[in-house]
Amino acid sequence: MEPLRKHSGLVYPLNRANIDTDQIIPKQFLKRIERQGFGQFLFYHWRFEDDGNPRQNFSLNEEKYRGTSILVAGENFGCGSSREHAPWALQDYGFKVIIAPSFADIFYNNCFKNGILPVVLEENVVQSLIEKAEKEQYELTVNLEEQIVQDSTGLQESFSISSYQKEMLLNGWDEIAVTLRQADKIDQYEQKLVKN
Amino acid sequence: MDKPKTIVDKIWDRHMVHQEEGKPDLLYIDLHLVHEVTSPQAFEGLRMKNRKVRRPELTYATMDHNVPTIERHIIKDEVSKTQMQTLRKNCEEFGVSLADIDHPDQGIVHVIGPELGLTQPGKTIVCGDSHTSTHGAFGALAFGIGTSEVEHVLATQTIWQQKPKTLNVKVNGELGKGITAKDLILAIIAKHGIRFGTGYIIEYTGDAIHSLSMEERMTVCNMSIEAGARAGLISPDETTFEYLRGKRHTPKNFDAAVEDWRSLATDEGATYDATVEIDAEEIEPQVTWGTNPGMCVPVSASVPSPESAGTSNEKESIQRALEYMGLEANQPISSVEIEHVFIGSCTNSRLSDLQKAAEIVRGKKVKESVRAMVVPGSHSVKAAAEAEGLDVIFKQAGFEWRDAGCSMCLAMNDDIVPPGERCASTSNRNFEGRQGNGARTHLVSPEMAAAAAIEGRFVDVRKFASPAVS
Numbered sequence: 001m002e003p004l005r006k007h008s009g010l011v012y013p014l015n016r017a018n019i020d021t022d023q024i025i026p027k028q029f030l031k032r033i034e035r036q037g038f039g040q041f042l043f044y045h046w047r048f049e050d051d052g053n054p055r056q057n058f059s060l061n062e063e064k065y066r067g068t069s070i071l072v073a074g075e076n077f078g079c080g081s082s083r084e085h086a087p088w089a090l091q092d093y094g095f096k097v098i099i100a101p102s103f104a105d106i107f108y109n110n111c112f113k114n115g116i117l118p119v120v121l122e123e124n125v126v127q128s129l130i131e132k133a134e135k136e137q138y139e140l141t142v143n144l145e146e147q148i149v150q151d152s153t154g155l156q157e158s159f160s161i162s163s164y165q166k167e168m169l170l171n172g173w174d175e176i177a178v179t180l181r182q183a184d185k186i187d188q189y190e191q192k193l194v195k196n
Numbered sequence: 197m198d199k200p201k202t203i204v205d206k207i208w209d210r211h212m213v214h215q216e217e218g219k220p221d222l223l224y225i226d227l228h229l230v231h232e233v234t235s236p237q238a239f240e241g242l243r244m245k246n247r248k249v250r251r252p253e254l255t256y257a258t259m260d261h262n263v264p265t266i267e268r269h270i271i272k273d274e275v276s277k278t279q280m281q282t283l284r285k286n287c288e289e290f291g292v293s294l295a296d297i298d299h300p301d302q303g304i305v306h307v308i309g310p311e312l313g314l315t316q317p318g319k320t321i322v323c324g325d326s327h328t329s330t331h332g333a334f335g336a337l338a339f340g341i342g343t344s345e346v347e348h349v350l351a352t353q354t355i356w357q358q359k360p361k362t363l364n365v366k367v368n369g370e371l372g373k374g375i376t377a378k379d380l381i382l383a384i385i386a387k388h389g390i391r392f393g394t395g396y397i398i399e400y401t402g403d404a405i406h407s408l409s410m411e412e413r414m415t416v417c418n419m420s421i422e423a424g425a426r427a428g429l430i431s432p433d434e435t436t437f438e439y440l441r442g443k444r445h446t447p448k449n450f451d452a453a454v455e456d457w458r459s460l461a462t463d464e465g466a467t468y469d470a471t472v473e474i475d476a477e478e479i480e481p482q483v484t485w486g487t488n489p490g491m492c493v494p495v496s497a498s499v500p501s502p503e504s505a506g507t508s509n510e511k512e513s514i515q516r517a518l519e520y521m522g523l524e525a526n527q528p529i530s531s532v533e534i535e536h537v538f539i540g541s542c543t544n545s546r547l548s549d550l551q552k553a554a555e556i557v558r559g560k561k562v563k564e565s566v567r568a569m570v571v572p573g574s575h576s577v578k579a580a581a582e583a584e585g586l587d588v589i590f591k592q593a594g595f596e597w598r599d600a601g602c603s604m605c606l607a608m609n610d611d612i613v614p615p616g617e618r619c620a621s622t623s624n625r626n627f628e629g630r631q632g633n634g635a636r637t638h639l640v641s642p643e644m645a646a647a648a649a650i651e652g653r654f655v656d657v658r659k660f661a662s663p664a665v666s
């Protein structure tokens with residue numbers, strides 16, 4: 001996994017709450033057995049008409065949001081299905097940071113396994129970021145090391161994150177390798193099970 | 197005496213492999229359930245790093261999401277076919293047991309775990325599937341994980357978990373006549389919202405919960421994720437033990453196991469991080485009207501109006517849901533006509549669900565404008581239902597009688613609701629496009645779905661069943 005320390009990028013505002021993983025990546029694309037290539041299907045039914053043409057009224061299709069890499073959305077982002085295809089699609093499309101007032105648990109955890117940083121900020125802060133990005137191109141810098149989100153006009157918001165998840169992302173570690181450092185503990189646990 | 201503990205504390209402590217300041221806990225996993233959709237990339241990850249499945253005997257796989265429920269062996273979709281073949285290959289290569297498409301144990305992963313007795317009190321159970329919470333009905337700590345975590349559990353038989361807070365959902369009193377476990381959980385989510393469980397493990401307690409059968413408890417725990425909870429469980433009791441007695445994978449010394457399981461129940465006086473109480477008597481049959489499971493009203497009520505919303509965001513979300521669902525504000529939910537009925541899914545496809553639905557349709561006919569189907573949760577549910585003649589009741593009424601799988605719950609196979617059409621469904625998610633692009637889903641109990649099939653619209657099943665009215 002690619003480490004993520006600090007990221008600057010343009011914001012894509014998606015002012016909806018409870019965006020579920022069925023919307024992020026619909027089920028017909030879950031049949032693939034690869035990890036890559038899901039970006040083209042991101043928000044599929046919001047982005048495309050039934051005939052496959054881009055929907056005029058879905059903002060991600062607008063020119064001004066081309067190349068955005070920071071998604072800012074409403075509360076409870078990523079609820080529903082546990083499908084990791086959701087972060088795969090977001091990441092493959094080019095999003096590196098997602099900012100929301102809250103996230104669903106499984107989705108939040110899945111982000112860290114895929115080099116995406118989910119940032120929780122206060123609802124009113126998120127709303128103001130959305131408003132700014134809806135008005136004009138808006139760039140943010142997210143510094144994971146210092147746990148702050150900044151813009152060029154003086155905005156400075158700190159966010160919290162568990163030290164474990166922070167470290168995993170900063171280093172791009174393979175979690176299985178980290179766990180296997182505790183292999184003798186797992187062995188001991190299993191031996192105890194056998195005895196009981 | 198020791199400090200009183202919740203069942204979550206007890207299971208957590210028993211499974212602690214490693215604990216370290218500033219880190220989540222490393223927990224041992226007793227049972228890892230696997231299906232075809234969320235596992236291929238995990239097995240591939242193992243292969244790339246030359247890793248093995250640490251405990252194949254604690255891992256159990258089946259195919260459910262993609263499988264056709266009719267003409268079983270004709271899988272038209274090449275990509276689906278590849279995904280199923282991939283699971284077959286992976287299970288063989290890594291030595292994992294698989295209930296393949298034609299295996300007598302095949303079925304929806306959350307239906308077969310309990311059926312086979314793999315699901316037991318006190319176990320830690322994971323699966324790359326959010327409805328793993330279902331297994332909590334047995335007093336197991338069961339939760340959904342992503343594919344990277346699937347790979348992690350395959351390789352290490354452990355998982356890193358920050359201990360969630362505990363939430364006591366206490367249901368007092370007794371459910372009214374004709375009120376189901378599905379109505380109960382829908383009413384809880386309607387009242388408290390789809391986020392109230394986020395960051396928590398729910399323990400369902402109270403008289404109304406402990407008087408439920410195991411199958412009803414599974415329906416309740418199944419939808420814990422729809423309240424955002426990490427898991428949902430119920431302390432095991434005599435009902436739990438009786439259900440498990442004689443099941444294939446239960447411990448040889450069953451009575452000793454029961455003694456141990458009994459000790460898992462939450463201690464008198466144990467405290468939770470939060471508690472909500474619900475009065476079972478208040479609950480009516482429920483119907484969802486919108487695009488998440490919290491958008492739900494009693495069958496006697498009307499669809500809300502955006503004007504009733506407290507905030508502008510809420511107003512917008514009601515507006516968008518009404519539009520998607522093709523409904524008018526303030527329209528009585530009983531006036532909504534449906535074209536499809538789906539009785540199935542890991543929420544409501546067990547034998548008792550089918551029995552109750554069959555009771556409603558016996559001797560009646562599905563309305564002409566409605567296409568209705570029953571998809572049993574497993575091969576063995578199907579066989580048991582057929583042994584009782586339920587298939588005949590359904591077929592005579594005009595229902596299609598299918599083979600086991602997830603089917604129209606998520607429409608990954610050919611069982612799809614066409615755009616703009618409306619389905620009364622016993623599944624757990626009414627998200628946009630869940631049952632097919634543009635499909636409109638209304639979540640209900642099996643009884644309500646059965647009655648809707650007959651009437652072509654939502655009716656209060658309590659009146660429907662009563663001979664005085666019919």
Ligand code: SF4
Binds near residue numbers: 325624
């Ligand atoms: S029945 Fe539906 S909710 Fe249950 S496991 Fe299958 S797809 Fe998921």
